[in-house]
Amino acid sequence: xxxxxxxxAPRREPIRTRWIWGVFAVLFVLLNPWYFPAGSSRLVGGxxxxxxxxxAVCLALSLFLHFVCAVYWQTGDESDE
Numbered sequence: 001x002x003x004x005x006x007x008x009a010p011r012r013e014p015i016r017t018r019w020i021w022g023v024f025a026v027l028f029v030l031l032n033p034w035y036f037p038a039g040s041s042r043l044v045g046g047x048x049x050x051x052x053x054x055x056a057v058c059l060a061l062s063l064f065l066h067f068v069c070a071v072y073w074q075t076g077d078e079s080d081e
Contacts (some may be wrong), residue, residue, distance in 0.1 A: 023064060026059075030057045033050040036049070036050045036053075
């Protein structure tokens with residue numbers, strides 16, 4: 001699912017793509033465990049649930065950053081693709 005430029009149209013920089021910023025905002029909000037009740041002690045596998053959620057969101061953020069860099073990042077040299 002790579003986005004190739006159509007004809008001579010240049011690709012947009014990731015910083016100018018609004019939906020990318022929206023996904024970043026959602027992921028960064030989810031990284032903060034403020035939405036769990038104070039003193040929440042629900043354990044999953046001996047680890048608090050909020051820790052599992054943060055680990056999952058970190059993984060999602062890493063995968064999303066990889067996707068953005070692989071598909072939208074412009075290096076100036078497109079011959080390696």
